[in-house]
Every structure is written in structure tokens, then in C-alpha cells.
Amino acid sequence: MFFPREMTEVELIIPSKDLVTVTKALSGRGVFHQVDSAYLGIESLGPNAWQEKAANYSALERRIQATMHTLGLEEQQRSASDFDTIIDLGAAHADIDRIEGEVKEVGERLLAEKKRMELLESQLRQIEPISDVNVEVGALSKSEHLYSILGVMPAAQMSRLETSLARVPHVFFTLKEDSQKPVVWLLGPRSAYDVLDRAAKSAYLNPLALPEEFIGTPEEIAAKTRKAIETSKQAIFGLEAQLKKLGDAHNAELQKLWWDVHVSRLMADAIARFGQLRHTYVVVGWVPTAELQALTERLKAASKEILIETMPTERTVHSANVPVALTNNKWLKPIQELITTYGRPGYGELDPTFMVMLTFPILYGAMFGDLGQGLLMMLVGALAHKRIFMKGLQSIGLLLVYCGFFASVFGTLYGSIFGFEGHHIQEYLGFHFEPLWISPVNDILTILGLAIDAGIVILLFSYLLSLFNAARAKDWAHFWFGHTGVVAIGFYLCFLTILNSLLGSTPIAPKLAAAISRLPLPFGILTPIFAIGVMLNGLFRNIVEGHRPLLDGGAMFFVQAFMDLFEGAISMLSNTLSFVRVGAFAVAHGGLSLAIFSLAGTEPTIGFWITIIIGNIFITGFEGLIVYIQTMRLHYYEILGKFFHGGGMRFEPLRLNPSQEEA
């Protein structure tokens, strides 16, 4: 729950005769993450025949898909159990050759007829705009003094063509406006023939090319073209009917053939990455430990002689080679997405999803505390999640529900509902609603101080999680002397006492810092000790890890050490004060509501309520988004950075079923 799923490394030795059944068992459930055997140093004996097979299946699959496409058939996904064994390439070729033979000729005729009709339609488009010109089209090209080009060209190139002909006398008409293929007519003196021709060619003006039998005036040619289009349409109709018939006849056979070839291709791809010995294959990969028992049973059922060696991998090992499968829980998905945007947890690392599941909505709610707007956000989130409303927000629908819930809780604590607070609630809504805890607008400094307190708690917790991670990984150098190690925590506590003495008894002074200052500890002595510890962290780490030289850079080491201390202190201050924003946004929320009220006026007229409604929509959308970014920022910069490293490898199991792959 708090870590990525426990993984077991599995090594299989498969007799050649059971290769296919075992591969099917491995791929069937989507639990086996294959490791390419090439990385293990297992070389194949000679060229890998399965790579070639995979390429052949791939080519065959494309042929089947092309035939199905010609017949207007959609591929129908089936389940993995519908697959028996890798299909024989020869037999599959024979089947597709036979069907293709029947389909290809009709398909090609249809394609040619469609092309012919497309061409005729294009000619008609070009000739129609000049149908009232009573001149033989052939005569235009034979004119002694005039050079003309009628044709189509890219719309975007038209102005460029005119620019390029700025120094040549010419006339340029757009006969038919079209965003894709406008019909144009370029005329100029025959003496400038070469310039006009070069310009037209380089502007991609494609001249109208009429078949030889299409002679006469534009109107006569247009009539002939229309007639030819009609004939072509009838031919297309007939050919399509033939294809439909063929499609009905071969649908079942093609669907089965496609599925068998498709799955054979996927399996051949997987086998190509197995290590091949003389009579056996070696397969190495990872399985979530919870799935191991079921997978082992399936493998043994598939091959009696299979050798299975399993090596459970303890989570204390932080290995970049172990794939990381996160807990598959739909309620956690939006939080997991937030985390994986930052980084995928390493195998031995604490998965921060559960912690962020709490801290993210709580910090969000604290900044956006409003009962009404929170409930509205929950509603929008739920509808978006179910794809009923605002479908674009579907991926963060659940996150909106969580954040909305805590916004409502804090709204109740702050006594705020749709921006109405204090006497406004009684005055305009007609009921009494007092804050259960604090009103941020009326108690600004207290809420800011409390926000810092909350930040200190979260930061200390993050430091402790970092210690936990280092201890599990037995990384003692970082446990004691890391940037978030024991010495750094000691210095942070001392730093809090200094902060307390600076802020004194001001309302913003964090109470937790004051409480720490009151502990019966000699902070006056501890502070310089921990400060020196932070300064010399690098040196101590070198000692613990046995790195030499201990002092790299001589005198510069001490300059750098001092800068490390300075930077450490500054970042502790900024990290702590960064949480002030939680209180500041709670205040800003109240302030923004007050601004809406001052715009709305005091009389509860229709205008007043319209302003309030628009203001609420604005606050929920605009401030909601800004608070979301602030919450994300707090997590990415102040919280996760303390203990979470990421860098884990994604768990990508073998799958037969494409629908599983997409899922």
C-alpha cells in the first residue's frame, strides 16, 4: 500500500516444443514484464528466426487489414482465450492470397473509377466558372499574342504568385474561391511566356489537363464532363455492391485470420527477445509477487518440463532494473498521475501516493475554504468523472471531488458559503452560519501563523520519511549527513528556535517553533554544532562511504562548505515560509468575495444576484485553478523534494489483447 507492488524476478527455461504454449501463458494475463535477454549476455545461436517471423506476420497483418479495409470491414477485438496457437505462415498466406485474389481486382477497378471521377469533378470545377465564355478552349492555348493558364493552385500560394509577377504585365483571376483548391486563370503576353510559365510552375499552379475527346466551348466540355461523371457514379455503385457481397461472404474468415495473425505477431515479437540456447529458451522477467502463484500454475499447465526459478526482490533494494508497478486503484489514479508527473517511485522507495492523497486535498481545501463552492466543485468533479459534463476534465474529476470535499470542510470551519460570510449570510441567505474555527479575513495574522505551523509539521514529516527511505536502503551516509539527514533535521530544529526568537510574540510567530524553543535542550550549543555538521556534510559522507580524497579542492572546500550552510539556511527559511501562502490564499479567498460584494451593491436586486452568481463562477474557476497550481507547487518543491527521488522503471507487461494494451 505504501510501496510499489512487490516484484519477483522470474527466470524460465522452456523446452523448444513448449515455446508457444508458454508464451501464450506468459502473455495472457498482462502480469509478466519481459527483460530482453540480450541484456543478460545470452546470445542467440545464429540469426534470430523469430525476428524474421515477427516481420512476416507484421507484413501479413497489413495485407489482411488492407483487404478488410477494401471490403469496408472493421477489425473486431477478441479475448486472449480465442487464440489457439501461432498460425502457420504458409497456410495463412494461402488463405489471404485466395481472398485477396477475389477482392483485389474489384477493389482496384473501384479505386481507378473513383480516381477517374475525382479527376472529372476537378475538371468540372475548373471549367464551370468560364462556361459563359464563348470561345473554344483549345483556341486559348493557340492564341498568337496571349499566353494563358487555367488551373488550380494552393490558396496560400496565390498572393506569392502575384508578388513574383510584379514586374511582368499580367492578369490574374480567381474564378472559384476555395480554401483548398481555388480555380485561377493567369493571362499575359506571349512574349513573357517563359517568365509566366516559370512563375506558375513554382507557385504550383497545375494547369487544367483535358482529355483529347473533350473539345469545344467551356459549356460543351462541362456538359460532357457531367455526363461522364454520371456514368462513373453508376460504375462505382456496381463495384461497391460487388465488394459488399464479397465482404459478407468473407467477414467471419477474415476476422479470425486477422486475429490469429495479429496475436501470432505479438507472440513472435515477444519470443524474438527470448534467449535461445540449443534446445531451450531462456526467459527472464518480473512478476508482481501477488500474481506469481497463479502465473506459475498456468506455466506448469502449459509445460510439464519448464524450469522456473524465482528470486523475490526485497523492497529495501533500490534497483533501477526492477520495474515499478503501482497499486492499481481507480480512486488513487488522479493522485498517481500527479506523482508520476514528478517522477515514478523507485522500487525500494516509499510511494508517496497515500500521503499526497491526504495532503493535497487538505492544503487545497485550506486555501479555498468555502462550503458552497466546495460542494459545487465536488459536483462538477463527479459529473466530469462520469463524462456527463465538462468531459475534458475527466482525468482530474476525482481530484476535484476530493479537493471540493475539503474545501467544503474548511468552508464550514471558516464560516463561508458562496462567498457570504458573517452578517451577510443572515442578511441575504436568511440563516445563521458562524465559523466553527476561524474567519481568515477577520483574523489574518493568526491564519498566517497557523499556516506556517502546518508547514513545519509537513516539512518535519517529510524529513522523517527521507530518513525512513535512507534507512531502508541502508544508505547510512545520507541517513546521517544527507541534505535531509539527521544532522540537517537537527539544524532545522535549531533554525526554528532562531526563527521563534526573531518573530518573538508577534501573532504570525509559529506556535510550534515556540514549543520547540521551550524544550529543555541547550540550543545555544547545539546550533553551532549542527551548523558545522551541515557545513561538513560532504566530508562526513566521504568518510562513511570511504570516498577519497576526503577534502576535494583544498581551501575551496571550506568556501563551498560555508556556502552549503548558507544555502541550507536560506532554503529552510523559504521552505517554511512558503506555507504562508496557505493562509494567504484563505484570506485572499475572503477578500475576493468581498470584492464581488462591493461590485454587486447592497440591495438584493436581480443585478445583485447575477453579479454574485457570475462572481462565484469566476472565483471557482479562476481562484480554483490558481490554488491548484499553488498546491501542486507546494508538493513538488517543498514536500516531495525532501524524500522522493523517483526514477523507477515503468512496469510494461506482455499482453495479447490489444484492448488490454490500451487500458
Add this chain to the structure above:
Amino acid sequence: MAGGVSGYAAISAKVRAMYSNLLTPQDISRLSESPDFSSLISALKHTQYGPYLSALKDNELTPRRAVQQIKRRLADTYASVVQMSPTQARPLIRQLYRSFELGNLKAVLRSIVTVSSSWNADEAPWDRVREVLFPFGSFSTLPAQAMVESGSVASAVELLKGTPYESAISFALRRFSAEQNLFPIEVALDLDYWRRLWTEARKLKGLDREAATKIIGSLLDMNNLMWTARYKIYHKLSEEELINYTLPFGFRAHDDDIRAIAAGADAAAVISRIFPTIPDVAALLEKPHTGLPKLEVQIKRQVIQQCAAAFIGNPFHVGLPLAFLILSDLEIQDLIALIEAKSSDISDEELHSALLKTALQN
């Protein structure tokens, strides 16, 4: 949709962090001091490219594969920046990313044209081509393998239906059929790509638009000037062709400048006026075979400065991710130059003149 501070808070923080991981001119200099290819790879393994290069065994790391692995990092960077960008900025960033898809498309078309003449018949064309394609992953809409296997440019173009390239290529196809030369297709694709990129930049509003037109405009300046120079010097194209094969947009180089060069004005004087800090443009243009690549390097350095300037001041606009992505691409161009130099007989002097970062202070 969210823009400004709210829209760019996360992406600008992430981009700034990634920006600090870009190689410095000093890093590039250090890498260039590697005596050979294997020591260059060892040195690169200690950079941000390390995990990508370590994914292959040392004996599998040929120069071409090393370049592919390095490009994978850029692909991952693009994927992550696109994902984090606010909605209004995504079309522009996706279109910028499409420049690599455009490169793949050109490579595929070239492979179809040249496959019968020069390539090893024992190796399937696709196996040869895929090694040089940018590793897009699921972002690409290009049916590259099917195109290569289709065997002819016309059939390959048929497969582009429904892609953003369909329209531009369909106009150029007739010229390809007549001339049997990919030049008109490639120019049409380039013009269409850059026109779309500029349109996306102009669709933005306020600060986004200002930043985007500056950065994209700088790239267009470079393209327009280099296209004009190359078409004029190498292809001997006429004024009207030069105008039709360039675009009337840019940041510093205006259409009047391009038209002036096309009409026969002194190109060196025009370029020197646009980029006064580039020295000896006239000398570079006198020996175009060596001078034009050097001029391109100089203009790219101007682009780098333009991109670096985006990181100064208000960070909440599309300029940051755009500039970062372009800088990442230019960094990879440096690394490719290094890999090619260290795996062949290119002299240090030649290498240093091709590197973009070494001559800059930052």
C-alpha cells in the same frame, strides 16, 4: 483556457529546470576534445544523454545508433513539453515538433527514389530507412513503413491521405511526375510546414504571440535567407521562382529583403544589414561551397541568442518552451557534428567551425 501565470506555471518551472541541464559551451568544448568516437561516447554517458546511450551495449553503439539514441532524448523532451503545455500553445508546439516528421517524410521519399539504384539489395529498404528516421513513437501520423514498401512515390503519396501533408504534396506531384525530381515536392512540403507554423504562432494572443513570432520568425529568417542563397547559387533559379519558393514572413528579414536578393541586389549587403554582428558575409558568399554552411552556422547562433533571450524577464508565455525545444534541437545538431567528426576524418578546425555553441559565451 488557462494562459499567463496559471497556464504556464508548471511548464515554465519544468522548462527552466531542463534548460539548466542543457550542455554549456564549455561542455561542448570538452566533448570536442575527446580523441575518438568511443571516448566521446564515454564522455556523453556522463551527461543527460547517458541513460539513452547506456541503453545499448558498447559494441552496438555505431555512430548512427548513437545519433538515434540521442534523438530519443529530444523526442521524450518534446513529448513531455507538449503534455504540460497549456491548450492554446499545444498546436504551435506540436507543429514545431512536426519538423522532424517532415524530415522523416523527406527521408522516406528519397529512399523510394534511390532504393533501386544504390542500396544493398540484401537489406530490406525499410530496415535501412528506419535507422535514419527520427524516433517519433506514437506522435507520428506518417505510415512510413507502408510508404517505403509501396515502392513508388505516387503510391506512397496515396498513403498520405488524411495527413497534414496531403494537400501540399498533391499539388507538387504533377511536377514530380514530369520532372522525376523530388525538389518540387520537398519545397512544397517545406513551404507548407513553415506557413502552418507561422499561422499557429499568429493565432496566439498577447505575450504568447509576441514571443512566438519572435522565435519562429528568427527560424524563418534563417530559412528564407539560406533558401534564397542556395536556390540562387546552386540551382540558378529566376527571380519569380525565388519569390515563390520563399515566404513573406519573418522577424528581422522582411519580404522586401528577400525580394531584393531575388531581384539581384547584393546578398552580402542585405544579410549584413539584417545581422550586423555576423562578420565577413561577403567573404563567405564569395566561396559558397564552404561559405554557405558557415553562414548558416552564424545565423543559427543568432537564433540561439534569440532563444536564450526568452529566458530573461516574464517567464509565463509560450516563448520558454519554444526556445527550450529549439535549443535542445540545436544542441543535438552539435552532438551529431561531434559524433560524425569523431567517427571520420574531419579535422578539428572543420569541426569547430560547424559547432554552434563553442563560439558563444552562453
